[in-house]
Amino acid sequence: MSKKLLFGTNLKMYKTIRDTTEYLQKLVENTKDISRDEIELFVIPSFTTLSNAVTCVDRQYVKLGAQNMCWEDEGQFTGEISPVMLKELGLDLVMIGHSERRHVFGETDIEENKKVKAALNHGFTTLLCIGETGEEKEYGISAEVLRTQLIVGFHGVPAEQASKIWVAYEPVWSIGVNGTPATADYAEEMHKVIKECLNEIFGDVGADIPVLYGGSVNPGNANELIVQPSIDGLFTGRSAWQADAFDKLIRDAKATYEKQ
Numbered sequence: 001m002s003k004k005l006l007f008g009t010n011l012k013m014y015k016t017i018r019d020t021t022e023y024l025q026k027l028v029e030n031t032k033d034i035s036r037d038e039i040e041l042f043v044i045p046s047f048t049t050l051s052n053a054v055t056c057v058d059r060q061y062v063k064l065g066a067q068n069m070c071w072e073d074e075g076q077f078t079g080e081i082s083p084v085m086l087k088e089l090g091l092d093l094v095m096i097g098h099s100e101r102r103h104v105f106g107e108t109d110i111e112e113n114k115k116v117k118a119a120l121n122h123g124f125t126t127l128l129c130i131g132e133t134g135e136e137k138e139y140g141i142s143a144e145v146l147r148t149q150l151i152v153g154f155h156g157v158p159a160e161q162a163s164k165i166w167v168a169y170e171p172v173w174s175i176g177v178n179g180t181p182a183t184a185d186y187a188e189e190m191h192k193v194i195k196e197c198l199n200e201i202f203g204d205v206g207a208d209i210p211v212l213y214g215g216s217v218n219p220g221n222a223n224e225l226i227v228q229p230s231i232d233g234l235f236t237g238r239s240a241w242q243a244d245a246f247d248k249l250i251r252d253a254k255a256t257y258e259k260q
C-alpha cells in the first residue's frame with residue numbers, strides 16, 4: 001500500500017531574497033526526477049522573499065506557502081498580512097499556528113481558528129500546526145491538548161473544505177536547537193490521536209487529511225518516522241535548509257518507505 005508522501009520545510013526568519021531564490025532553484029533542480037505523483041514538496045519562506053520566490057521556480061515541483069496570515073481581508077491591522085495580499089502573490093498554502101506563533105507571540109486557538117477559516121475561504125491549502133508543550137506532556141495531557149487545538153482550530157469548518165487541509169504535529173519540546181526529537185513510537189501514538197479526532201470532526205473525509213510530523217527531523221530519524229502508519233510526511237526545519245541535504249533526506253525516507 002503506498003500513499004503520497006509530503007515533505008516540507010519552514011525557513012522561519014532565515015535566508016535573504018537571494019539565499020531563498022538560490023535554495024529553491026537548487027532544491028527543484030535536485031529533486032526534479034522524483035515523481036510528484038509520489039511526493040508533494042513544499043517550502044514556506046519568509047514574507048519578504050515571497051514575491052521573488054513565486055517567479056523563480058516551477059510550482060509543479062515545489063509548492064510555496066506563507067508562514068502566517070491575518071484573518072481580515074484589510075483594515076487597521078498594522079504589521080499584518082492579509083489573505084488577499086497572499087492571494088495576489090499566487091501562493092499555494094498558508095501555515096497557521098506554528099509553535100513559535102503560539103508560544104513566542106501568544107496566539108490562541110481561537111485566533112488560529114479565525115485564520116484557518118479565512119485561509120480556507122480564500123482557497124489556500126491550510127497547514128494547521130499543533131503540538132503540546134513539555135509541561136503538558138509531563139502532566140499526561142498531550143492527547144487532550146492536541147484534541148483541543150484541533151477541535152477549536154477547525155471549529156465551523158465544513159467537511160467540504162477538508163480536502164484543502166493539512167495538519168503538522170510538532171511537539172513544542174521537540175522543535176529547534178534545544179529540542180529533543182520525539183521517538184517514532186511516541187509520534188505514531190499522537191498521530192493516531194490526531195487522525196481519530198479529524199475523523200470525529202470531519203467524518204470519513206477526515207481520514208484523507210495528511211498529518212505530518214515535525215520537530216528535529218534529521219537524517220538519523222527521518223526513515224524511522226516515515227514508515228509509521230499514521231505519519232504521512234515530514235515537516236523539517238534545520239535539516240532541510242541546505243538543498244542537497246534536504247534532497248538526500250527525502251530520497252532516503254522515500255526509499256525506506258517503499259522498502260516496507
Ligand SMILES: O=C[C@H](O)COP(=O)(O)O
Binds near residue numbers: 009010177217236
Ligand atoms: O517548522 C518547522 C519546525 O519548527 C521544525 O524545526 P526543526 O526541524 O528545526 O526542529
